[in-house]
Amino acid sequence: MQTARQRLLFAALVSSSLLAGSSAPAQVVRSAAGDLATVTAARDAFRADLGGGTVAGANGSFGGLRREINWDGAPDSASRPNLLPSDFFNVTSARGAIFFNSHDNLFAVSAKTGNPTATPVVFADFDPAYATKFAAFSAQRLFTSIWDPVYEVKFFVPGTNRPAVVSGFGAVFTDVDLAGRSAIEYWGVDGQSLGRYEVPAASGDQTFSFLGVSFPGAPAIARVTVTSGDVALDGGGEPVGHDAVAADDFLYSEPSEAEDGGCVATPTALCLTAGRFRVEATFFAAQTGSGIARVVPLNSNSGTMTFFSPQVSEVLIKTLDACALNNRFWVYGAAATDVGYDITVTDTVTGDFKVYSKTQGPPAAALTDSDAFATCWAN
Known part of the structure; x- marks a missing residue:
């Protein structure tokens, strides 16, 4: 049986074969699945790819080089049993990220221990089984999209409505059991895909997975589509053959204003x-x-x-x-x-x-x- 260490899927891939034949810029891919130490190593390598060392900075910013969201800065009023405003991390705590999904842009952050409504942690208010299925990578809140496990993250100059681009984006997930059910797709300013990458899976409960892709040299990413499993957590449970997944830390480079030279017509724009x-x-x-x-x-x-x-x-x-x-x-x-x-x-x-x-x-x-x-x- 493979150990968590043996499941290490750590990669630094330039000009990945996932994008063979495309015009997308060269990329570096970091991915890992398993225990806390294994995934922390991949996360720290991705931090270094973005610049600014391996220590998170105040308000999720480090030296104007990268941003992080670990959800723990969300107050109880924006955590379960309440909803997280989709623009919380561009308005209340301005980090240049706004979230979108197919159901009125509804999102949730899990409760923390000692919250005033005694709401269970790690989304166990949705299903008590989640208490032993999920674990927080950075204690103690997690993140999910309501009604739909697929959502988008769009980038802006922090605190403004001016579209921005980043050079890399990565995320930590908990309890990715099935391969191919969780992924991140990266999109350029022109609306063209820069590649879709699967989040690595690990057997067992309360495991962690990390996926981060960066494009050295120039910011290229205007938005990402995150697929976090294939069932919505707020529905409760995990049907046979499906995978319920929660997210933890988001990491991305400092958003910089997109240099828009006007509209470029494409098959999708x-x-x-x-x-x-x-x-x-x-x-x-x-x-x-x-x-x-x-x-x-x-x-x-x-x-x-x-x-x-x-x-x-x-x-x-x-x-x-x-x-x-x-x-x-x-x-x-x-x-x-x-x-x-x-x-x-x-x-x-x-x-x-x-x-x-x-x-x-x-x-x-x-x-x-x-x-x-x-x-x-x-x-």
């Missing part, structure tokens, strides 16, 4: 209104999981989006220059789907953005945002 507004979307379906919408330009102001088939349009979206009417740019749209989605519209001149979200199930309401962007001043 529309460029509307004289190329000023970039429109992208992700979709979420319980039966098929999440994906990136493909786009079809119609004219300079509008386009459609497809989810499952390139022949079936799911969403019509348009941006309009109404600066002469109410000193705003408008965003209008309509959808013919019950699938959940997040549509992100970015003003590439100012960096301002808006996210229009729909949960899976109910019919989509018409999108009529005539107050979308008060950025006519930048014309």
Whole structure:
């Protein structure tokens, strides 16, 4: 039987074969699974990749080189049985990260010992079995997405709404039992994938796993998609053949403002209104999981989006220059789907953005945002 030490999956891979044939920049991959010491070694190596030594700094920042979130700074009011605001770590504790998922961007941080509501720790309020399944890597809070184990982390200049990029992102997970059920996918500013990497698994309970990928030389990552197992923790339990996983520490380089040279049209990004507004979307379906919408330009102001088939349009979206009417740019749209989605519209001149979200199930309401962007001043 393999020991935790023997399960060490420590790697430093430059120009990984996972991205063979792509134009993505060279990367360094660090991964490990097993006991605390094994995963700590991988975590510390990733810290060194990002710069700034191996000791966490005040407020999750170290020397302007890297950031960390270990969830322990979240107060009881933002921890179980309460919800964590998705922008907590860009507003209340500004570290340049905002979280998104398919169900109204709901997230949770586990309770700590001695909390005022006597809520069980390590998400055992969702299921008592989690008390012996999960363990905190950095005591004592953990993190999860509500209703959906797949979520996104987008980066911003800390404390602002200006999109940013990072050169690396990594995370610690607890109790990854099944290979292939947990992963991190990295995305560039142009909406193209920089690679999807699986989180290593380890047998047994209260184990740890780490995955971190960095792109030396230049920040390249605008967002990441994290798949934390394949069942939502708030549903309780772990059905046979599935894997319930919680997350602990997040580590990433200091977010730096994205150098946006204007919108670049891609198969997943529309460029509307004289190329000023970039429109992208992700979709979420319980039966098929999440994906990136493909786009079809119609004219300079509008386009459609497809989810499952390139022949079936799911969403019509348009941006309009109404600066002469109410000193705003408008965003209008309509959808013919019950699938959940997040549509992100970015003003590439100012960096301002808006996210229009729909949960899976109910019919989509018409999108009529005539107050979308008060950025006519930048014309």
